[in-house]
Amino acid sequence: MEPTKVQSEGGLNVTLTIRLLMHGKKGETVKKMREESGARINISEGNCPERIVTITGPTDTIFKAFAMIAYKFEEDIINSMSNSPATSKPPVTLRLVVPASQCGSLIGKGGSKIKEMRESTGAQVQVAGDMLPNSTERAVTISGTPEAIIQCVRQICVVMLESPPKGATIPYRPKPTSTPVIFSGGQAYTIQGQYAIPHPDQLTKLHQLAMQQTPFTPLGQTTPAFPGLDASPPASTHELTIPNDLIGCIIGRQGTKINEIRQMSGAQIKIANAMEGSSERQITITGTPANISLAQYLINARLTSEVTGMGTL
Structure with missing residues (x-):
């Protein structure tokens, strides 16, 4: 005999976990939200510009927590506008992290489900085409008024309950910012994945902008996402000599x-042919000062790993 399923109204009141990407430290606010919503709210640790906020509990407590987050974000926007000349209020934007195996159900056949959500809630909903780095999760961006966002999260929860994730999910973990820092042209950059990104002080602002324009563009192909980088500082040239026996590792x-280094740095890199009787090869790097310092950094990193690796032979 089939066990009868107790389905409370609209699939609600079931315990559910929703993951959210946020910036900055909002410890105090979270404490208050825990107390007032009754949901379990955890924030990922680590010195990352991004934090993952996990909200677990019966669905009604999740909606309460989301409502509080959406209104808090709106309050932040209003406060930041009080000292800015902008007159139109930007929408509140939340980024959920959803297992990729559930994204198909959120989008629906030919985009039917996501279209229905947009139309019935008035919120903008976008499911990222690519998975988040080193995970099987995707970012789902919801923006609109707090009310529209809450309605939208409700509908997303129902879909997630109706179609649980398939297989194992590799959760997204934001990378800490203890990556190497490069100084170039009076600007600090950190390496994230394949790209150099302005260092944390300038990161949060740019990150928010860049999030609307993912993926990051390598340095040198400047996009409006990085207003701090001039379109094209004058190109310059730098020369290095590398011992012949180490050129292979580069x-x-x-x-x-070498193609990877070219792509990551945005610089042009030419390696001269071996000269007869010489034990060294000339490398010429051309590009903006930022491109060059990044290319040099990447070449040195390759050499260092090669040399330290050789020491164990």
């Missing part, structure tokens, strides 16, 4: 490594 198999 070029890589069929040029894979």
Whole structure:
């Protein structure tokens, strides 16, 4: 005999976990939200510009917590506008992190479900095309008025309850910012994945902008997402000499490594042919000062790992 399913109204009142991406430290606010919503709210640790906020509890407590977050964000927007000349109020934007296996159900056949959500709630909903780094989760961005967002989260919860994730989910973990820092042209950059990104002090502002324009563009192909980078500082040239026996680790198999360095740094890199009787090769790097310092950094990083690796032979 089939066990009868107790389905409370609209699939609600079931315990559910929703993950959210946020910026900055909002410890105090979270404490208040825990007390007032009754949901369990955890914030990922680590010195990351992004934090993952996990909200778990019966769905009604999740909605309460979301309502509080949405109104808090709106309050932040209003406060930040009081000293800015902008007159139109930007929408509140929340970014959920959803297992990729559930995103199909959120989008629906031919986009039907996501369209229905947009139309019935008035919120903008976007599901990222790519998974978040090193995970099987995708970002789902919801923006609109707090009321529209709350309605939208309700509908997303119902879909997530109706179609649980398939298989194991590898959760997204934001990377800490203890990555190398490069100084170039009076600006500090950190390496994240394949790209150099302005260092944390300038990061939060730019990150919010860049989030609306993912993926990041490598340095040198400047987009409006990075207003701090001038379109094209004058190109300059830098020359390095590398011992012949180490050139291989920089070029890589069929040029894979050197192409990677070119792509990451945005600089042009030319490696001279071996001169007869010389044990060194000339490398010429051309680009903006930022491109050059990044290319140098990446070349040195390759050499260091090669040399330290060789020491164990």
